[in-house]
Amino acid sequence: xxxxxxxxxxxxxxxxxxxxxxxxxxxxxxxxxxxxxxxxxxxxxxxxxxxxxxxxxxxxxxxxxxxxxxxxxxxxxxxxxxxxxxxxxxxxxxxxxxxxxxxxxxxxxxxxxxxxxxxxxxxxxxxxxxxxxxxxxxxxxxxxxxxxxxxxxxxxxxxxxxxxxxxxxxxxxxxxxxxxxxxxxxxxxxxxxxxxxxxxxxx
Numbered sequence: 001x002x003x004x005x006x007x008x009x010x011x012x013x014x015x016x017x018x019x020x021x022x023x024x025x026x027x028x029x030x031x032x033x034x035x036x037x038x039x040x041x042x043x044x045x046x047x048x049x050x051x052x053x054x055x056x057x058x059x060x061x062x063x064x065x066x067x068x069x070x071x072x073x074x075x076x077x078x079x080x081x082x083x084x085x086x087x088x089x090x091x092x093x094x095x096x097x098x099x100x101x102x103x104x105x106x107x108x109x110x111x112x113x114x115x116x117x118x119x120x121x122x123x124x125x126x127x128x129x130x131x132x133x134x135x136x137x138x139x140x141x142x143x144x145x146x147x148x149x150x151x152x153x154x155x156x157x158x159x160x161x162x163x164x165x166x167x168x169x170x171x172x173x174x175x176x177x178x179x180x181x182x183x184x185x186x187x188x189x190x191x192x193x194x195x196x197x198x199x200x201x202x203x
Contacts, residue, residue, distance in 0.1 A: 001032055001166070001168045001169060001170070002029060002163070002166070002169045002170070003029060003030040003031070003032065003034060003035070003112050003169075003170045003172070004027055004028075004029060004159055004163065004169065004170065004171045004172070005027060005028050005029070005030060005085055005106070005112075005171075005172040006025055006026065006027050006150070006155055006171070006172060006173050006174040007026040007027065007028060007174065008021070008022050008026050008149070008174070009025070009148050009149050009150055009155075009173060009174025009175075010143060010147055010148060010149065010174055010175065010176040010177065011147075011149060012176065012177035013174070013175055013176055013177045013178075013179065014149075015177070016177050016178075016179070017179075021149065022149070024150075024158060025150045025154065025155055025158045025159070027155075027158075027159055028102060028103075028106060028107075029107070030106060030107045030111060030112045031107055033109050034107055034108065034109060034110065034111045034112040035110075035112050035114060036110045036111075036112065036113040036114065036200075037114055039198065039199050039200045040200065041200055041201045041202065041203045042084075042086065042110055042113060042182075042188075042200060042201070042202050042203065043110065043202075043203045044182070044183075044184060044202060044203070045088070045108060045109075045110075047088070047091070047104075047108075048088035048089075048090055048091055048105075049090055050088065050089040050090040050181055051086055051087070051088055051089070051181060051182055052086070052087045052088075052089045052179045052180060052181055052182070053084055053086065053133065053135070053140070053141070053179060053180065053181075053182050053188065054084060054085040054086070054087055054141075054175035054179050055082065055083075055084055055131065055132070055133035055141045055143070055175055055176070055178075055190055056082070056083050056084070056085055056172045056173055056174060056175050057080055057081075057082065057083075057129055057131055057143075057145055057173045057192070058080065058081050058082065058083035058114060058115075058170055058171065058172050058173065059077040059079065059080050059152065059170070059171050059173065060077060060079045060080075060081075060117060060168065060169070060170055061076055061077055061165045061166065061167060061168065061169040061170075061171070062076065062077055062078055062079070062167055063075070063076055063167060064164070064166055064167065065156075065160055065164070065165045066160055066164045066165070067160055067161060068156050068157055068160040068165070069157060070153035070154055070156065070157040071153070073152065073153035073154075073156035073157055074126070074153065076156055076165060077120070077152075077156075077171075078119060078120050078121070079117040079118065079119055079120060080117065080118060080120055080123070080129070080192065081114060081115040081116060081117045081118065081192070081197050081198070082115040082131055082133075082190035082191065082192050082197045082198045083112065083113055083114050083115060083170075083172055083190070083198070084112075084113035084133075084188065084190065084198070085106070085111065085112060085172050085175060086108075086110070086111040086112075086113065086182075087105055087106055087111070087179075088104070088105040088106075088108065089105070089181075091104050091105040092105035092106070112170075112172070113188075113198065113200065114170070114198075115190055115197035115198030116197045116198070117197075118192065118195065118197065123192070123193055124193065127145065127146060127151070128144055128145060128146035129144065129145040129146075129192060129193065130142075130143070130144045130192070130193055130194075131143055131144070131145075131190065131191060131192045131193075132190070132191050133178075133188065133189070133190050133191075134188070134189045134190075134191070135182070135186055135187065135188055135189075136186060136187050137187070140178055140180065141175070141176055141177070141178035141179070142176065142178065143175070143176030143177075144176075145173065147176065148173065148174060149174075150174075152171075152173060155171060155173060156171070159171070182202045183202065184202055184203060185201065185202065185203075186201070186202040187199075187200075187201055187202075188200055188201075188202065
């Protein structure tokens with residue numbers, strides 16, 4: 001099982017990080033040890049002073065695929081959920097400044113939080129899926145997959161050129177604007193079309 005994460009996929013998020021808008025999808029990988037499941041608490045690591053939340057729509061691949069054309073991409077998943085791509089922003093900025101990979105900032109234990117999956121046919125419009133993140137009862141991040149720079153079909157087509165997709169693989173599709181730090185005792189809840197799929201504490 002692989003965890004594939006798309007970066008810079010919402011224009012306002014690109015702007016808030018003062019990055020350049022990509023002309024093709026940018027993706028990176030997390031190991032399976034980064035998964036945090038079943039609403040277990042997230043423990044702040046001691047190697048970073050700036051852990052940021054990044055709320056995302058996550059899909060789960062349901063069949064083997066390579067060189068998948070985007071017109072067929074919808075055949076390769078039928079479940080989605082809300083997830084959090086936790087990022088050690090201070091470490092990531094240092095890695096970027098030094099021209100180094102991001103793994104220490106993105107792939108650490110517990111950094112890929114996964115909610116309860118729902119069938120894609122439960123959402124009103126699979127091409128326009130609203131989602132949001134509440135922290136301590138306040139809406140902090142809000143997005144819609146219709147605003148992606150690269151939609152899900154394009155992501156699957158692009159990624160599958162380089163990496164064979166297998167059953168159970170996860171794709172984090174990118175975060176909208178509104179990322180920020182979390183602290184001990186924060187309560188995070190993530191929703192897709194108003195349904196709460198993720199609910200956990202920061203410790």
